[in-house]
Amino acid sequence: MKEYKPKIVCFLCKWCTSAGADLAGTSRLKYPASILPIRVMCSSRIDPMFVVKAFLNGADGVFIGGCHPGDCHYHEGNYHTRRRFAMLTKVFDTLGLDSKRLKLSWISASEGTKFAKVSNEYTEKIKSYGENPSKWNVFL
Amino acid sequence: MKRIGVFICHCGINIKGTIDVEKLTEELAEYPGVAYIENYIFMCSEPGQKLIRDTIVEHKLDGVVVAACSPTLHETTFQDALDEMNINRHQLEIANIREQCSWVHDDIEEATRKANLIIKTAVEKLKLNESLIPISAPLTKRVLIIGGGIAGIQAALDIADGGYEVILVEKEPSIGGHMIQLSETFPTLDCSQCIMTPKMVAVNKHKNIKLFANSEVESIEGFVGNFKVNIKRKPQYVDPDKCTICDDCTPVCPVVVPSEYDEGMSWRKAIYIPFPQSIPATFTIDTENCLGFNPIACTKCSDACEPDAIDYDKKPEYFEEEIGAVIVATGFDLYPVENMAEYGYGKYPDVLDGLQFERILSATGPTGGEMHRPSDGKVPKEIVFIQCSGSRDPERHLPYCSRICCMYTIKHAKLYKHKVHDGQPYIFYIDIRSGGKRYEEFVQQAVSEDGIVYFRGKVARIYKEADKMIVHGIDTLTSKKIEIKADMVVLAMGIKPNNSAEKVISNLKLNTDENGFLIEAHPKLRPVESLQSGFYLAGTAQGPKDIPDTVSQASAAAAKVLALLSNDEISHSPIVAIVNEELCSGCGICVSTCPYGARELDEIKKIATVNDVLCEGCGACISVCPSSAAQQKNLTDEQILNMVKIYSYL
């Protein structure tokens, strides 16, 4: 049987997590190719709709990475993200989507190791859940 | 539809090693919108860029995707290439297939598949990119420098000499930093104060430098070229204009506290001047210790002050200054001896740290430059220096090499020997790092001429017995366990970022590494810039370094600032928020979300607006907009959703 390879859409803020992912690369750390990056200026740019769409389109997991609380390049963007994420998990449950498949993590520009670690662990977790069942179910 | 050219870089084998670029080229050739696709060994090379320029003409391209390294490295390189061909620089997208793909995956098939998707997202984004021109903003030609040590002083003088105004903020009552505490400096043994004080005086006299001593930066707002800084000047309680520095006040002051300048080895009064050459040359009252602030007031100094310069009711003053750029030079502190369990937790008076020993060596120090130990004033005849105290110890202390300790220790040993001819210095070391210009010669000469004995190994323990410090060490070269009954021990403590700078650095949102040092924009190629534009780094705030390196870095930061200020205006990224007036209901959520005050309500049209110059382009206001009226230029909802689709379909 072919190994199940999940698709994980990752929204990475430019200043911290994307730079941290770059550092993971420069340090030649390894993580699965299931991690698919989209760079945004700030995690607060991420509209919950992007996440819902990703799931309905077939993504198996969505990862949001931002600066550590208090370290946001734009002062307070990640606080918006934190609240929005809390709300999003509720909405997910209400919609019948699986909020366990969402992940928010604070990874700074110097935490390449953390990026690789989170990527590995999160991919393993998503693998254990199997394919996203809500794929193609509804179109919003 | 746009005619997009895709250029895939091999980056030697960095990309090609794990990504099958030929297969990728083949697969993407048919992708909608891709008018031309090519792969090449080094896209960033001149031939690589020429390939792009030529292809733009030949294939009439109006957009380019370069699949290569992280955009932080070569985005501008390729944007400039587009500029040359009169194509708007925002018609370029970088697909990061190196740092976030080829370098982190091993499986060629999977990495190639992922690279394919990454490039497709870049193509999708580019399809909807608008051509934008930079927003120009005014440039305030003044510079803020935080920290008045040698780094801040050097940068201030360089910029001021270049003809621009400098605001120098120092938290202590005098500038000078740690360098003014040093006795003599390696490898030339010139007196630190002799080379430092002329620079301090120059700062004080320079017409372009405005000095705020005893002051702190409270906040900085704005963006490169247009910052506003709030400075708090703590009251000194002594009016510098009235004070004649007659020193009638200190003899009458009844409060005695350990002197910071002498690292606690001498005493000062609660009203004091930090050291004779202080700049600004004014007395200061230390409120924590002065009795004049307690309910039962003591007014002895005020009574003694003939010019009536003392005012206990003085309040902090606040200043707002406009500036265009900031240099952060907040310096270092020694790693505390109190953390060194096996060396007595700082309990033994004759176990000193490096700065305390500098004071003992210094002619202006507590012993007037004569070699006496703190406990009983005896001249130490057996003296042990221990390198790597607190450094290179990831398990319990600082993981890194503090870089300066090897050199300051050999200097200490040499200066000691000059003062105590019949004394014997011993140095415990793990490695001797003497990589600077004339450093190795200095070490070798000191060892040969002054008979300094190096032991290769670390000291496991120090304890006190009678009036001796018993040092248990090792010489790993001879496998001999060494025991020395020393009169004095000097710990070459490592250095860490300045304790009190932590607050200001976190207020400024500057990135620091795991040890608290400021992170430079690029470790090799942009060593004095911060990733935050408009912020520059100098001195030990960025990492351990000695005086020559600090001064070089300070001058480099000054050069970077001068280059910035030589522009007439500053260009601001056009990736800002935009409002669709037809959809906006004027609810104002965006206004409350924006951290920069860039969003305002237009009272007449009843809609929200964007002030382009103030907008930093974070996008927070866009995702809160309930009617999707707000969008981010070149990163619209539609663009992001198209990228999401590429990743999630299949």
Add this chain to the structure above:
Amino acid sequence: MNLPYYPGCTLKANAENFEDSAIKVMEILGYQLNEMKDWVCCGTVFSMTTDDLMLQLASIRNLLRAEEQNLNELVVLCSMCYNTLQRAKKFITEDEEHLNKVNDLMYKENILYEGTVDIVHLLTVLKDRITFDKIKEKVKKPLSSLKIGGYYGCLLVRPKEFAIDDFEDPSIIEDLFSSLGAESIAFPYRLECCGAYQTITKKDVTIKRTYEIINSARRAGCEALVTSCPLCAFNLDQRQKETAEEFIEFETMPVFYFTELMSVALGGGWDKSWSKMHYVDPRPILKEKRLI
């Protein structure tokens, strides 16, 4: 109040004075040391190889017995038992695989080992639960002018995760004896190894250790040492005989279990039978200070 208590072999063989005095002292302080049932030897030394589960069984069996008896902690007097039990417990419980394997090895036991029993050294009980202030109040015969060096050895402070106090600069014994009215002296060699079981194969090593440790204490002004380890006590006390033979200028120094002197200070007195369990006669110094 009752405290479940694990004695270990040596307290029943060569260090009865340690056990007797501890029980007496705790009674004075209002605690009953209740010896747990069915205990066996702890194994005395912790085996440090990663694959060695068999050698942990002795320790783990004791902890399993305690679980069977529904005890949630064990108070330990002997430093070696304290250290070995602590480390064995950690080694087995921190790794689920180890825990399962050990339970497999002990298949004849009635219950599975879970790791619920805490191991506490008596000194910690004195410091944290009874407190030195309370002990000070109960002092009947202050150890005034007695200059005491607290000898910790290795096992009370290393590995650092099981140190009963700061691992480089502890003060728990010094604080205890200050509260008993003695003059506590933190002498330099108080954390240095006594040579431990090398006393059997390399007597010369232990003799030299004893010589250095006792001399370090003497130079610092100590008149007597206190310890909580019967092996340290053996090496530092009994081996003074050979030490004196080896080094002619060597002067002996009495070595006590800390509980013996506590008993004297708290009014429990000095039991005559304890004297013969010391090589260096402790009575002269006690008489000199008018403590017996």
Add this chain to the structure above:
Amino acid sequence: MSYEISRNIVRNELVGKIEELSGQNVFDCYQCGTCSAGCPVVEYMDIMPNQVMRLAQFGATEDLINSKTIWICSACLQCSTRCPKGIEVAKVMEALRSINLRKRVGTLDPNKIETEDLKDLPPIALVGAFRKLTG
């Protein structure tokens, strides 16, 4: 005579065994010497604790297995607590002892304990010595 080195020697099987049994990476050591400087019985050792780490780094396992050092070490853990790299040197010593003991090579012959001593020795000394020194 020179000591000939090759990659097979540097990473020989026994080094792997030492690392496995001790749970330590011998390459973590940068030879600061703290372990030896603090060792209370180093004067009786033929190779110093830091040299144990050094020899393990280039695979001189013969020297380690046959050293007196490993039998002198009584696991007081001073080296382990002070190592700046967090290497538990005492565990490396234990691994080396174990490799010997598992081949029934030990240094304590119970029949040779002085009878005079036997009556006084506390059980912890005997059991400890048997467990650490007898194969």
